Amino acid sequence: MVAHSNNRPSRRALAALALDRRRMLALGGLAAGAGALGACGSNTGRGSSDGVNLYQWYHQxxxxxxxxxxxxxxxxxxxxxxxxxxxPGDYDTTLSSGLLAENPGDYPDVFESHLNRSMVDSGQIVPLDDLFDGxxxxxxxxDVKRNSIDGKIYGIQMIDDPQFLYYRPSLLADAGVAEPATFDDLAAAAAELTTSDVKGLFLGNDDSATKLFQPIVFSAGQTLLxxxxxxxFDKDTVIAGALQVKALHESGSLLIGAPTEAWDPSSIIQGLCAIQWCGLWALPQIIDTYGDxxxxxxxxxxxxxxxxxxxGGWSTFVNAKSEHVDEAKAFAKWLWIDNEEYxxxxxxxxxxxxxxxxxxxxxxxxxxxxxxxxxxxISQDYGWGDDPNWTPTMETAVDDMMTHIVLEGADPSAEFDTAAQTIQTELDSIFG
Known part of the structure; x- marks a missing residue:
């Protein structure tokens, strides 16, 4: 099961959810409105004698x-x-509208999303700490950190989706290339594996400019906040990494303009690239093509x-507006904590x-x-996850910085200073 619809959210879009929001959309459109939302629902629960009705929302x-x-x-x-x-369609926008609705049935009681501070500060969700006893x-x-704000847990992780690089060992062996351990090794391998028909590396159609900021930070043992x-994170670390990305961008080894984004394994499956960044969700499809x-x-x-x-991954939350908060919490615990089979x-x-x-x-x-x-x-050894205090404004600031440095050749020092000032202003506005 791919943790997305047929258009996998970008980091900026997934960073845009339920404050306006967030992370990793262009899922197209269910307009807000009780009739439209109800049309996608299915009354499938058996129900209890007291007539409690709960509405659970998923993206497609x-x-x-x-x-x-x-x-x-x-x-x-x-x-x-x-x-x-x-x-279906733009889940982020539909969810944001649904959380503002007033009538039961027009809003979710239980829904999947990604935590951000805005959801807590605006009172949209309730703490779920008591569900985790034992x-x-x-x-x-x-997963605990990504679903927590100020020491309280608000979300239950539903799935974990590590993202990494896929490659075909036979292609590397034929080219005399070892598995890359450093970014310079990766750039060299991509160049060696690039032919007239195949590009060495596919990181995404934004040319990797925005995707690689956070790996730069976490590779250095630093963090967003x-x-x-x-x-x-510090200036020297980010600039050094951004310049490495710029050199890769200028090497001609990257696949750009692929038919689908990097969340879809089609590029490596169709032989358009030798190495592709994608997620665990794609492994069955890739194995179906290449076997061992x-x-x-x-x-x-x-x-x-x-x-x-x-x-990455998705979490489930309970709407503070629900007329049945306790019952919604009980259902969320039954499904996403207790029910190993499901x-x-x-x-x-x-x-x-x-x-x-x-x-x-x-x-x-x-x-x-x-x-x-x-x-x-490798997800256990090298893994990192989202910080719910990292806002879309902050993500946009570093995305713009990377784009300007990598794709436009802007001055790295000035771009870092601009991004850092935007982030600091955002932090000051939230935390004082």
Whole structure:
């Protein structure tokens, strides 16, 4: 199951969700409005004698069987009638509108999203700490942090989606290229693997300019924001990394203008590139094409830094506006914390994701060997996740900085200073 619709969100778009919002859209359009939203719902829960109705919202996943699975889970819940709203198109915008709706049924009681501080400051969601009693240690630190604001947990991780580089070992062996461990190694390998028909590397159609800022930061052992809400990265680190990216951009080794974005494995499957950045969700498709001739690796380190793996995914939240908050929390716990059968089914039956419960991931046979096992291991060894205090304004500032440096040749020092000032102004406005 791909953790997105047929247009995988970019980092900026996923960073844009429910404050206006967020991270990694162009999912096209269900306009707000009770009639339109209700048309996508399915009343599939059996319901309880007290007549509690809950509305659960999902964005439209791309894999066959996902909608039916969500409806199956809802139908199995006996303590409320759970209606599924399967939202095609621009989920971010539709969700933002739905969270402002006033009438039950027009807004979700339970919904999937990505946490940001705006959701908490505006009172859109409720804390879920009590749901984690006895099981908190079974969730990764990354997932707890990405779903927490000011020491309270607001989201339950539904799926973990590490992103890394796919490559065909046979192509590297034929070219005499070893698996790259550093960014310079990666650039050299991409150049060596580029032919008249195949580009060495595909990182995305934005030419990698915006995608690589956060790997630069985390490779250096730094972070976006410190625990006391200060900028967590330094100028020298970012400029050195940005200039490495600029050199790669100018090398002619990158695939640009691919038919689909990097969330879709079509480019490596069709032989348009030798190495592609994508996510674990794509592994079954790639294996169907190449069999044993596929491997995964973390993103190489920048300027002497460590390798990195971005761990993405989706979480479920409870709407503070719900007329049945306690019942909505009970349903969310039943489905996304307690129900091992359905969690495993959701993560591994329709695509490929890591179950967020560490015990469940360790017992998943599908993740026990081959590239899947490597993906799990490198996500644990090199993984980092989203910071819910990192706002869309901050992301836009660094995206613009990288674009101006990498694609337009702007002065790196001036661009960094501009981005840092925007981020600091944003921090001051939020935290004082």
């Amino acid at each position: 996943y791309g894999e066959a069987g996902t909608k039916e699975a969500a409806e199956k889970y809802a139908a199995a819940y006996e303590d409320a009638t759970v209606s599924i709203n399967w939202v 099981v908190l240690d079974d969730f990764t630190d990354i 410190t625990d006391d809400f200060q900028i967590g 001739d596929i491997a995964v690796m973390p993103f190489p380190g920048f300027a002497g830094g460590a390798q990195t793996v971005y761990n 969690i495993q089914d959701w993560c591994l039956s329709y695509g490929f994701h890591i179950p967020p419960r560490k015990s469940m991931a360790a017992n998943a046979d599908a993740l026990a060997e081959g590239p899947a096992a490597t993906a799990v291991q």
